[in-house]
Amino acid sequence: MPSRGAAKRPRLFAALAILAVLLLMLWALRLRIAGALVDRRLAAAHVPASYRLTKIGPFLERMEDVRIGDPAAPDLVARQIDVTIGYGLTGPAVRGVDVDGVRLSARIDDQGLHLGALDRLLPKTGGKVELPDLTVQLHDVRLALATPNGAIRVALAGRGNPARAFGGTAQVEADRLRLASCSLSRVSADLKIATDLGAPRVRGPVRIMGMGCPGLALGRGELRIAATSSKAFDRVTGRATPAGFAGRAGPARFAGVGGAIDAAGTLGHLKGKGALTFAHLALPDQAEAIADVAIPAGLPITPTARRAARGTARLLRDASARIEFEGAIEGLRASVRVHRMMLAGPDGARLSATGGQGLSWAPSGWQVDTDVASGGGDLPPLRLRIRQAGEGQPLSGNGRLDPYAAGGAKIAAPRLSIESSWSGARFDALIAIDGPLGGGFVRGLTVPIDGRISADAGIAINPGCRSISFRKLQQNSFVFDPASIRVCGQPLFARTSRGAMRIDAAVSPVRLTGRSGTSPIFLAANGVKLTERGFSVAGLQTAIGAPNHLTRLEAVALDGRFGNATGGTFSGATGAIANVPLDLKGAAGEWTLRGGALGIKGKLQLGDQAAEPRFFPLDADAVTLGLAGGRVTAAGILRQPSRGIEIARVALAHDLATGTGHADLAVPGIAFVPKGLQPEALTPLTLGVVANVAGTVSGRGRIDWSPAAVTSTGMFSTDRIDLAAAFGPVSGIAGRIVFTDLLGLVTAPAQEARIAELNPGVIVADGIVHYQLIGANRVRIEDATFPFAAGKLRLDPATLDFSKARERRLTFRVEKADAAAFIQQLDFPNLSATGTFDGTLPMIFDDNGGRIEQGYIAAEGGGTLAYVGELTSAQLGTMGKLAFDALKAIRYSALDISLDGRLDGEMVSKVRFTGIREATPEQSLVTRLIRNLPFRFNIAIRAPFRGLVGSARAYMDPSLLLNHTVIAPPVATNPPDPPIQPAESGDVR
Structure with a gap:
């Protein structure tokens, strides 16, 4: 009998068979069943889609030609999707997705990431999409991402669980992106992407070909970015590190940008901070504008x-x-x-x-x-x-x-303030300055400044008046004491928006004191005007030194300009140097100030300070003057004003600190010409003393001065000078004169002059005069000697004073003049004489001319006198014929001539001689009667002196004299000489 277990086996096999059949049926229907499951999931999510299931198994499903979303514009298109299925207590579940050939459209806004219809298939937290918790493999995935800043194209590849750990790459491109008012062109990136517990991370370089913003332009550059996002993509953080990006920002240019920028927030609402560096930043236009500013x-x-x-x-x-x-x-x-x-x-x-x-x-x-x-x-x-x-x-x-x-200059502003609005700006400042000023330096210059800058960049400074002070002002060797000056401007300085600059400053009367070395100085001006082109000074006054040795300069107007070489013009200048008794007047010309050195070129007039000038003013042209290091140098040519004839060349040097200096004068040759240049055109000292001067004078002089004294020397010479003096014409003056005091016209003793000819009425020649100028317009005649009629004519020592209108006395002495030579010198053809003459001729000169007073010439030792001319009785009468016959041979025992009268007017000459008629070959009755008969002749002559002597033959002609002759009675043998007291014969004219 079968057992109980045997009975059950058929039922088991039957069940297994049935299960197998069912499984076979399910396997046969798996694609349809899977499709139904997918369709049911898509339908439940209301997601339109189309696909093909090409493979299905217990652990893998494959879909191809997937299209999700609106069929006309699907959100996702995939060539192939492999879904890995796993099993758990709750049943099968998707464990992974492997996609290939995906094209995905997405959008990011302030709410996060949006995948269109796919959003309804993804898990959500708090209503926001999160990355799926499954294994993902991406092959050839392209994402078209729309953002508030522009469209981005992304190519993705990678694998992992996005909700846990994922790694991959992303290639990003964008033709143009917008960040606020900026635009980025041709953006590309090669990024590494990852997730960490579902939070995405992005890292890598972003290349930007160009960026433009209002006032900003960037060239090619790269951003190294590192960014993270929340799981829901609703918040991002990141850092960008730039490199490159050469460009410009407004007027600025730069070679590149560095640094880092950190940002956080949503992509449409970012906040960030950072530090950027700009390499080789330049503002070339502004740099050139500042470099080109013309600073005077x-x-x-x-x-x-x-x-x-x-x-x-x-x-x-x-x-x-x-x-x-x-x-x-x-x-x-x-x-x-x-x-x-x-x-x-x-x-x-x-x-x-x-x-x-x-x-x-x-x-x-x-x-x-x-x-x-x-x-x-x-x-x-x-x-x-x-x-x-x-x-x-x-x-x-x-x-x-x-x-x-x-x-060496310094500036500080202890106070600065500014107020600005769209209409312009106001500013106020207190400026303290140490710095150069012209050829010197100023310390402690305090300048209040206020003004306005307009909206179009125009500037106006210091309208109205301000007080400007300084602690110390130095100009070359001049050091001025502290002072305050009031300056007014309307405004003081202005510049338009186009760059045109204007300075308009007016300074009230200026009074400055100070020192130059140990010498006090004073500077004043009635007013100063300052512009952008330069400045002008009116009523300039300067004084240097103590009152007893003052150097002064005044100028009616002084104009200057600014630049590398400050300079200008001046006019109406007058002045004098220390103890030098000379005046500078009417100076005008140009001045320059370069490197602290003052230079002047111009002309002036040089005059004498004496109450009674020793010379008339001279014009000085081609004048140059330099002031550097406290030393004055000058040079010029002195000319006679009316004729422009060069008189002298002057070179001068003066030390302002010590008050010492000198001037060298060179006289190349002053040519005096009658009816041309005469000495009285140069000096009043010769007026009425000499005239009709002809000849040339040359020489040199030097003036030295110090606070203690002024000295001057000189040497002048001439080879020949002709002139007319009060006592007659003088020609051929030659010699040299050495001055020990040129300004005072003082010489050393024993100055010598040679005179070729002197003609006070009687010609004398080849004389030598020794003299000395002793100052105060006085001349000391030491001696003068002339050969005269085989004897000499000497001048007694005398002092001539030309300082006032007074008499000047000269006494000439005739020594041993030979009568025969005298007669021959006078060229009397019918007269002969023998004997020796001596005498004295006192002469007096004043402003009215010259005269002889009590002149006396006498013959010593006797002599002979004979007139050999022919006369008739009809001419003389009987008694005249008698006297004429007596004069044919007279031996005189005494003969004298007295002279009184003016050289240029009437001269009274008295001629007296006593003698006897000598025997002659003639034996006429008259001759025999008057032989050995004594005669005395007394003759008074009134006539112009020069006419008298110049026509001596006429005046000595007996035909004019004998009618007035008295014959003395016979003389007894050996009696005393009888007194002969006849009346004067009268006047002969």
């Missing part, structure tokens, strides 16, 4: 202004910049707040804006709340606190400029 030379601010301009221009040509900021992007709107900004130059220059709330920008405008500082290199050490109540509100700033030096 010779001003106290010139060295510091030029250094500051040089340093600023250098910094703006090449600097490294760093900006620390934070910002936000809200859709297409952005805002930025710069906390710290710094420019650094290769020479150590620094310009920074730090502190406060920084510089803020939003679409509504700017707001500034920062501290600006500069320094290092050639930049001035500026500190400025800038504040602004709100966006678009007026801006105010307060600060200072610490001492800043350049080339």
Whole structure:
């Protein structure tokens, strides 16, 4: 009997058979069943889709030609999807997905990631899509991602569980992206993507071919990014590190951008902060504009202004910049707040804006709340606190400029303030300056400055009047005491928006005191006008030295210009140098100031300071004057004004500190010509003394001066001078004169002059005069000797005073003049005589001419006198014929001539001689009667002296004399000489 177990086996096999059949049926229907399951899941999620199930097994299902979403615009298209199925207590479940050839469209907004119809198939947390918790393998996956900033194309590859750990790569491309108001072109990236506990991470380089923003343009560059996202893609954080991106921001140019930017938020609502550096930042236009600013030379601010301009221009040509900021992007709107900004130059220059709330920008405008500082290199050490109540509100700033030096100059501003609005800016400052001024230096110059900058960049400084003071002002060797000067401008300085500069400063009357070495100085002016082209001074007055040795200069007008060589013109200048008794008048010309040296070219008039001038004013042209290092040098040509004839060349040097100096005078040759240049055109000393001067005088002179005294020397000579003097014509004067006091016209003793001919009525020749000029227009005649009629004519020592209208006395002495030579010298053809003459001729000269007073000539030892001319009785009468016969042979025992009268007028001459008739071959009755008969002749002659002597033959002719002759009675043998007292014969005219 079968057992109980045997009975059950058929039932078991039957059941297994039935199960096998069912499994075979299920396997045969697996694709349909799987399709039904998928369709039911898609239908439950309301996701339209189409696909083909090409493979199904207990652990793997494959779908091909998958299209999910709107058939006309599917959200996902896949060539093949393999779904790995696993089993658990709850039944089968999808354990993984392997996709190939996927094209996915997605969108990111402030709500996170959106995959279209796929969102309804993905698990959600809190209503937001999360990455699936399954194994994913991606092959040839392309994502078209729409973002608020633009369309992005992504090529993905990788594997892992996105909800746990996933790794892969993403190649990203975008033709154009927008960040706020900026646009990025041709963006590409090779990124590594991963998830960590479901949070995505992205890392890698992002290449940008160009970026443009309002006022910003960047070239090609790369961003190294590292970003993470929440599981739901609703929040992102990231860091970007730029490299490259050479470009421009406003007027600035830079070679590249570095640093880092950190951001967090949603892709449409990002907030970030960062620090960016800009390599080789430059503002070329601004640098050139600053470098080209024309800073006038010779001003106290010139060295510091030029250094500051040089340093600023250098910094703006090449600097490294760093900006620390934070910002936000809200859709297409952005805002930025710069906390710290710094420019650094290769020479150590620094310009920074730090502190406060920084510089803020939003679409509504700017707001500034920062501290600006500069320094290092050639930049001035500026500190400025800038504040602004709100966006678009007026801006105010307060600060200072610490001492800043350049080339020995220094500037500081203990007070600086500024107020600015959209309509312009106002500023106020107190400036303290040490610096060059013209040819000198100023210390402690304090200048208050206030003004306005218009919206179009026009500048106006110091309208109205301000007081400017200084502690010390030095010009060459001049050092001025502290002073305050009031300056007015309308305004003082202005510059238009086009760069045209205007300076308009007027200075009230100036009074300055000081010293030059140990000498006090005084400087005053009625007014000073300053413009951008230069300056003008009216009523300039200067004085140097103590009252007893004062150097002074006044000028009606002085004009100057600024530049590399400060200079200008002057006119109406007068002055004098220390103890030099000369006046400078009517000076006019040009002046320059270069490198602290003053140069003058022009003309002037040189005059004598004496109450009774020793010379008339002379014109000086081609005058040059230099002032450098406290030393004055000058040169010029002195000319007679009316004829322009060169008189002398002058070279001068003067030390202002010591008050010492000298002047050299060279007289190449003054040519005097009758009816031309005469001495009285040069000096009043010769007026009425000499006239009709002809000849040339040359020589040299030197004047030396010091605070103690003035000395002068000179030597002048002539080879020949002809002239007319009060006592007659003089010709052939030759010699030299050595002055021991040229200005006082004082010479050494024993000056010698040779005179070829002197004719006071009687010609004398070849004389020698020794003399000395003793000052005060006086001449001391030491002696004078002339050969005269085989004897000599001597001049007694005398002093002639030409300082006043007074008599000047000269006494000539005739010594041993031979009568025969005298007669021959007078050229009397019918007269002969023998004997020797001596006498004295006192002469007196005054402004009315000259005269002889009590002149007397007498013959000593007797002699003979004979007239051999022919006369008739009809001419003389009987008694005259008798006297004439007596004069044919007279031996006189005494003969004298007295002279009184004017040389240029009537001269009274009295001729007296006594003698007897000598025997002659003639034996006429008359001759025999008068033989040995004594005669006395007394003759008075009134006639012009020069006419008298010049016509001596007529006056000595007996035909004019004998009618007035008295015959003495016979003389007894050996009786005493009878007194002969006849009346004077009368006048012969």
